Amino acid sequence: MVIHTEQIASAVDLKHLNRQMIVILDFGSQYSELIARRIRETQVYSEVLPYRTSAEHLRNLNPKGIILSGGPNSVYDPGAPHCSPEIWDLGIPVLGVCYGMQLMVQQLGGQVERAERAEYGKAALTIDDPTDLLTNVEDQATMWMSHGDSVTQLPEGFEILAHTTNTPCAAVAHHDRGFYGVQFHPEVVHSIGGMAMIRNFVYHICECEPTWTTEAFVEEAIREVRARVGDKRVLLALSGGVDSSTLAFLLHQAIGDQLTCMFIDQGFMRKYEPERLVKLFKEQFHINVEYINARDRFLAQMTGVTDPEEKRKRIGREFIRVFEEESKRLGPFDYLAQGTLYPDVIESADTNVDPKTGERVAVKIKSHHNVGGLPDDLCFKLVEPLRRLFKDEVRKVGRSVGLPEEIVNRHPFPGPGLAIRILEEVTAEKLNILRDADYIVRQEINQRGLYHDFWQAFAVLLPVRSVGVMGDQRTYAHPIVLRLISSEDGMTADWSRVPYDLLETISNRIVNEVEGVNRVVYDITSKPPGTIEWE
Template sequence: MSQTPQTAPSGSERDHASGSSRPPAIVILDFGSQYSELIARRVRETEVFSLVMGYATTAAELKALAPKGIILSGGPSSVYEEGAPLCDPGLWDLGIPVLGVCYGMQLMVQQLGGSVVAAGRAEYGKAPLHVDDPVDLLTNVASGSTMWMSHGDSVEALPDGFVRLAHTDNTPEAAVANHARRLYGVQFHPEVVHSSGGMVMIRNFVYHICGCTPDWTTAAFIDEAIGEVRAQVGEKRVLLALSGGVDSSTLAFLLHQAIGDRLTCMFIDQGFMRKGEPEFLMEFFDQQFHINVEYINARERFISKLAGITDPEEKRKIIGTEFIRVFEEESRRLGPFDYLAQGTLYPDVIESAGTNVDPKTGERVAVKIKSHHNVGGLPKDLQFKLVEPLRRLFKDEVRKVGRSLGLPQEIVGRHPFPGPGLAIRILGEVTDDKLDILRDADLIVREEVRDAGLYDEIWQAFAVLLPVRSVGVMGDKRTYAYPIVLRCVSSEDGMTADWSRLPYDLLELISNRIVNEVRGVNRVVLDITSKPPGTIEWE
């Protein structure tokens, strides 16, 4: 999993950057797939610790790490192309079980003497898997199970010692194995939710083939994270960027348990929060849990910085930089502080860093989807050392950690909220008037979704304000006002998402309330776009 905003180191350097003292039981070699981190997440769901490393990791480095298994990710390249990313061929002789996924399977076949060619017909989406050999990797995988395909190349000939495990109507060699050498390959993606037997295969590989022990638990993470924070920070003081969301709230509890009163939380009210949240945040942490929180009112400062700014990437950069500048100024008043803690998670780093891999170096190339305020927006002259114990977790893992630390459901169950806040849910220039409109509309959306009993079933439910106006009629008078976009999505980890099918009567209720109660709005529309091709946030 990526560790820096621009490129991620390969090999043991990347492992060291993880900040984890625990050796990985499963290593995922990353060939640039959008699903590499998802593979690691699936392995961790089996309570087995995994790390993602660059594909250029050498066999000697892998031998030193001594994982119990290796997974080769998919990737956008073709193994027969010049400059295609290749793994160290020495890994085949380590005696460690290997599972190749999509490109990883093709690479295994190619390097071991088989052949891979462009498929006569590409295969994308769902396909039924016909199981030919229901043992080892495919134990308890029902023939006809749905698998998620995404490939334009196929195996033409298997290497010596390999046999077919399964096929699809379009792919003769959909799963293969060399049982004697414990080498396995699948042409599909068992890690995605669309593959109905995917987790069964991952468990088969992790437990039965690799012999891993399920000891990577929430309690284990908390114990190790606390130890790592104490080792990193020593007797120094830490300043936490507290937003009140799940991530920073969980981090506040974790750090308070690790270093006690040497933690100071600073809540910067940049003016882009949801309605009533600054007041709620201060009462919750300061009064209920007695965690020191410094409130900084910087609304005018942030709004003025965004005057005339319409580009979303520029908004994020400005907000991220300004956050750090305010922290630096206020820390000098309260400090000194050597460390800045952030609730950075995997999806933040992934989207900020991109997933393409340089075939010459094995490093990720910064082809960004968008910068996140706590990753891509950090200034180069940052005056703090960063403490980011959650950056290797997905959102659902953070929620589990939060519950174990004693956070109440009203915090742990909150929907994700972007660091730049409402500033990136207002398309175009951000103004005080637009912020007031969006706050009122957004509150109605959340109230009605919660009252309908759907809040915990939805990943995110929020409103977006568009910088256009349309004609309407209210009270027999012509109106010319803004539209509000209703965005409700379902997801497991934020990496992919589908739009939530809300009941029609709920949609009608939300629309009626917004149009009748929010000044300046005369139309409500529904966003029914999945991720991909869209993102969850509009900017």
């Protein structure tokens, strides 16, 4: 028996919420999600849809505007992605970004060719028409370029709004039809004035109102959960992260004691976190949490394992086994709550759709480990109130429903936890070493009020030993790597330029207080070429 879907958030009636929408048609750009997030920042709802979306479907959605994303192709390549030409007859404003602009020009009768000089990185934008799309954008503002093709001939009725040294048609428009195009990427932070353009398109050209608010979402989500769940029981796998914790608070407001949270302690969390989490939920907020101590079971799965992917698989499989056993013991439950977010929905690209019913099938517990599939004989319907939200929106919802700041702003933590920050076989001894070192890192940055200055700050235990001298005696112990990084979304990251005295304090404390460590090093690798986690 499959696990059927009850898509709570996506089932919300857009008209009931007075939710105006901007649709982003995705042509494969790495920035498509970012465009959607920027639209949401204007308090207007946005969705990312495949470029193949038909004009009829768009007409039924009735968006206030359409944005064509960038993409890796050239419009004249064989098999290059094209949108339906009927889109131009919908009477809906359209903004083409990079590839999207070139596609608009080509489909409406203009010309796009390989540029004599490709343009990548920052470029100064010379504004020729400071109205409509470019209102309040300063002349010579820096924009982020990334293109090898250029528009060489505009379609009838279009005019140039701006240019750069290498790109004569950097921004174009057909004012009467509401069609606009930019050769740069206004959605990235490098484009100064990019948000002003987005607001101009959303508010002035598409005439949207800022109705996509946290308060409106929470109110409607609670109403929808109550209507769908009724008097049935709901089970939530609680990890302690912001997604599952926000979901727990939201569901508790909606259905109270009908919610049961299951917290499976696999033994790979940070120092004091399991105890603090359970106490917080149970004693302070009176949310029903079933604590499952499965540390020995998970640690046994790590015996002899050094490959990080094998660690993840074993942890995932064991989590499924424990979850299955405990859900049957605590049950029966009718609904399974998942902290699925909108990026999960976009990235899945509807691959998990039942071909017979058209319903999405639950294959992951996204709120916990992002691993494995649930057994087919667990008969749940899914409750996913957060599945239309981005991470920053989840944090806003968390604050709105009363989630403590220590959880709202908790640094991202990998599902397999410390098991993938030990770069060799995981043992109880190594877990204690890493847990103590990691705790010192967090203590010191918290005491200095720097916790929120970092995207992540943690320690890594290396699979080597080095010679040291302590108390006039030779030591042969582990080195600890410090990883403190800054980032906006985790997709790219840079190592943090922290004060030397902070590094010195952390190093001295770890070497003196953590048995088995005699050396501390600092990772100064950005992402790319490195990654945030070592495994």
